[in-house]
Amino acid sequence: MKHIVVVGGGYAGFYAAWGLEKRLRRGEARVTVIDPRPYMTYQPFLPEVASGSVEARHATVPLRRHLRRTRVLAGAVTRIDHAARTVTVAPRDGRPFDLAYDVVVVTAGAVTRTLPIPGLVEEAIGLKQVEEAVAVRDHVLTAFDRAAVLPPGPERRRLLTFTFVGGGFSGVEAFGETLSLATSLLGSYPELGPDDLAFHLVEARDRILPEVTDGPGAWVVRHLRGRGARVHLGAQLRSAVGGHVVLSTGEEFDSGLVVWTAGNAANPVVSRHTDLPVTDRGLVRVRADLRVEDADGAVVPDAWAAGDDAAVPDLTGAPGALTVPNAQQAVRQGRLLAANLVATLRGRRPRDYVHHSLGVVATLGRHQGVFQYRRLVLTGLPAWLAHRGYHVLAVPTWERKLRVLLVWLGAALGGRDIASLGAVVDPRRAFVTGGAPELALTRDDAADADRPVDASTTPADRATIAAA
Missing domain, CATH: 3.50.50.100 (FAD/NAD(P)-binding domain)
Incomplete structure (x- = not known):
């Protein structure tokens, strides 16, 4: 039974794995998705999350809940060695390890591009x-x-x-x-x-x-x-x-x-830590059917790519044009990739990706x-x-659609929720300081706030200690 490894659980990766689950026959192949986060982020909702119009969790799709027959590994892929058919996985806890595969699907996505600007x-x-x-x-x-x-x-x-x-x-x-x-x-x-x-x-x-x-x-x-x-x-x-x-x-x-x-910038794993062929911009070279190709245009066996980290030809544009790296394209590429991969497993020809913008x-x-x-x-x-x-x-899944609609309805009837939960970034502060007012702690006191306090002291004493 072939082992298909999907590197990245974003748009293209999630839809590719979801499509494989629906199309693969039992015992035909097993699928593993590797991503540091256990969910897909629906990025078009992030501006509304920032304004409180959409709840944060409703802009995510938990991988384990919706990929029932897929193994989900929480970790970062640090290298793709296609010659050896292995990926190196770095979990948050424990030592990095190599995971063998038969077919790799690269959908690691892009990262935020920064510039050397002071501050x-x-x-x-x-x-x-x-x-x-x-x-x-x-x-x-x-x-x-x-x-x-x-x-x-x-x-x-x-x-x-x-x-x-x-x-x-x-x-x-x-x-x-x-x-x-x-x-x-x-x-x-x-x-x-x-x-x-x-x-x-x-x-x-x-x-x-x-x-x-x-x-x-x-x-x-x-x-x-x-x-x-x-x-x-x-x-x-x-x-x-x-x-x-x-x-x-x-x-x-x-x-x-x-x-x-x-x-955005190319994912470093794709641009610098793989032996798969990449473009000058650090994107995986792919054909219109989403199979990876080398510089001579020959197919690289058992390698596929889609989404923001793939240089997908745009057959609806000018010669040499690439598809726009957005959610609209990544979702459809992920779906087609799943269909094409299964087709090749069964000896059929894959189809080219053609999408006219909506x-x-x-x-x-x-x-x-x-x-x-x-x-x-x-x-x-x-x-x-x-x-x-x-x-x-x-947004994928009916469960997420319903949740978002209910939040919008609640906001239409009750207005925005204006409660800030900024303290969640330091949840131990109140516990360590014994309830001392947060504003009593300056930046210079932050390290002192983590020092243990004698249990015999009163809350007032703890506040005095924290503010000292």
């Missing part, structure tokens, strides 16, 4: 994982609580200044959704007003949303500026040291939050969006409804 790694946060989206939401909510007790001035202004770098779909959607959240919060904070908020969107090109034509892109800029946002076009981030943002245009300001969404749609906050399909353009409420309708149909 970027120390200060910024990405928006590619659900944990990052939750952190953005909690940061905004906590910033409002902290700013509301401060008098007008530089510190309040810094707390309520939010900067997003990158004008692609991820950046613009997250920017619009977070702006909508912050604007709605003003009604619950009479101490604060619209003039206290500062939202900055920084894009190096002279336009945003390159996936749409010039008209809709320009409308989005006007729309965001009409809501009080600052959109910096033709501007690059030069520094973010200490939260002080410096742009190539000469503008400078202090920002309490910097979100980096300026593009259009692009983006949310810009509650009741606001933009949609384009060829010459058809929708903006505002109709586009927002199209966004929600498309993605509730696209």
Whole structure:
């Protein structure tokens, strides 16, 4: 019985494994999915997770729940040695080990691309994982609580200044959704007003949303500026040291939050730690039927790839064009990969991947969006409804669709949930300090807070010790 190893449990990997489960006969092959996270993240929902419109867990699909006949390994693949037919797996606990396979499916996905900008790694946060989206939401909510007790001035202004770098779909959607959240919060904070908020969107090109034509892109800029946002076009981030943002245009300001969404990079496992043929950009070379090919165009036996880490030819575009690395493409590539792999196991020819775009749609906050399909353009409420309708149909499994719909219904009836759970990043703080007020601990006291406290001391004593 052949052993099929799927490297990565994202869109393409999940749908490939799901399709294999449905198509393989009993005893025909066994499937293993390897991913550091035990779930698939539905990334189009991350902007709404950041704004509290979608619950974080509902933007994920647990692999073990929906891949019933697939072995799921929680670990990171650090090397693919196709000559030896092995992958090296590094679990979170224990020593790395080699896992043998007969067929490999590479769907490791892309990673956030960073640049050598001073302060970027120390200060910024990405928006590619659900944990990052939750952190953005909690940061905004906590910033409002902290700013509301401060008098007008530089510190309040810094707390309520939010900067997003990158004008692609991820950046613009997250920017619009977070702006909508912050604007709605003003009604619950009479101490604060619209003039206290500062939202900055920084894009190096002279336009945003390159996936749409010039008209809709320009409308989005006007729309965001009409809501009080600052959109910096033709501007690059030069520094973010200490939260002080410096742009190539000469503008400078202090920002309490910097979100980096300026593009993706090839997964290092694919670009540097495999003997499979890759392109100059570090993507796996594949044919239109998703089989890996070498530089001469010959098929590499027992190797497949799809999704963001694969250079998939776009047969609907110009010669030499590659498919756009987005969810719409990855889902369909994963499905076809499963069908083609099973076909080759049974001696049949695989089919080429051909997909005509269904259009692009983006949310810009509650009741606001933009949609384009060829010459058809929708903006505002109709586009927002199209966004929600498309993605509730696209998110995998009926169980997840129902959960998302119920959350949206609850928000429509009861409004946003504005409770911040930012303390979850340090859940032991209250236990270690014996209930000492969180604000009594400065950064310099953080290490002292982890020191054991005598059990005979009272809560008041513990608070004094923690604040000392």
